[in-house]
Amino acid sequence: MVEASLAALSPAELRSAIRSGDYGGRTPGLALGYVQANLVVVEQDDAFDFLRFCVRNPAAAPVLEVGEPGDPRIAQLARDSDIRFDLPRYRVFEEGVVVAETEDIEAYWRDDLVYFLLGCSLTFEAALLDGGVPLRHLESGSAVPAYITNVECTPAGRFQGPLVVSMRPVPGDLVARAVSITERLPAGHGAPVHIGAPEALGISDLAAVDYGEPPNVEPGDIPVFWACGVTPQAIAEHVKLSFMISHAPGHMYVTDVRSDSHSLQAPDASCGY
């Protein structure tokens, strides 16, 4: 499938191409204008603690949808979609370690698994670009840098450990605008958690990334840090969680929800919203 035709696919068409095996690559830049989501699957015994973890740490893990235990169908964010097949690539964790990377999770799905779809930064990156805030990692074609911090997430049951942040260098005169734009997107990690002093987060060298690639910082840029959706995976590693499935980096779940949808202000809102 050629790039141009890929980019023109609707979310449903893209998920269909992924499900059939016609596409297995990364999703940023595809189905533009639609929300993409991080995936976390845990065992039912861990599901209440994990959901409480998300609620207590909404910047890192903004909840968009939670499945019924054992049910792989998407109820709210997309039509005719199955979490087992509709992401291009998955990672399977056991005891906090990646034990498999697969194109579907049919062989791993069980009646006691629960999926969580969490907001991701692609939504706010599109909004920043629209607002005239440059994104250095896109300019240089590299992955966004992310760091494990010395900030502890608020624990919930067995889920505890450090916050992971992504960093985007922003010209000083646009930092306030970057805050204004992203604080309106709580379903996409919201406002920055820190601006300006990496050492306050325990980051001594911005080039020494824990995830992604080292940043390209232009003169006059200020480092701006947002809570990162990798946090749940880092937590799973930290506590050696017995079982978890996630998307593979950059291989996100593509929803039918438009990025500018009001429902993003109140994810999964119902009751007449």
Added chain:
Amino acid sequence: MVEASLAALSPAELRSAIRSGDYGGRTPGLALGYVQANLVVVEQDDAFDFLRFCVRNPAAAPVLEVGEPGDPRIAQLARDSDIRFDLPRYRVFEEGVVVAETEDIEAYWRDDLVYFLLGCSLTFEAALLDGGVPLRHLESGSAVPAYITNVECTPAGRFQGPLVVSMRPVPGDLVARAVSITERLPAGHGAPVHIGAPEALGISDLAAVDYGEPPNVEPGDIPVFWACGVTPQAIAEHVKLSFMISHAPGHMYVTDVRSDSHSLQAPDASCGY
């Protein structure tokens, strides 16, 4: 204790007076400027489904804090506080029916209970008054009218049933302002779920309330409906939930969080927020 001294108490002093038995009345109008919360306590077996219900119906049940199973201590919204003693009055439900109304729940607390504190409308009512929007039920000294609607909440496990809404008559030229003010308070039920046509919600007679007291509607007032924190109790009755504890109407949990706090935008936010 006289009224004037009551109103001057800080949240911690008020909770202390409640815990010692010095005060057992309603909380609206007390500890002004601080968030008050609805209480729901369920059994651990129901806790994951109930939390998913809240996440799926954030207008009706905005989550402020969720306890650890079996632990009655408040972790985030207040210091030195115990959910068993610090509300002036509680209701105990069995099979969806109120079986007791008590001044503490020490005798009912068990190791498998989990408390939920949910946003309540007192926060947005204060904001409406500050914004110049009159509140007719306060003018007439009556309880806010609330109705069981024909709108189904998004179900989660065993939790399913109708949305309950509160209604406040608002002069037509102030309806837009009422929307603007309340949409910024998602932790206090957020924007109205319906404006103007009670029959669209299945309400044929505004005088026939399901909770509270009939409204006082002035000429030119438009009925404005917000999702109501009574919804979880109505759901418990609807599905005949085996066990639940709630606050008694008007006898709320008083937190140490200021109503104008940024944390209300992202309740329980942590990780550097």
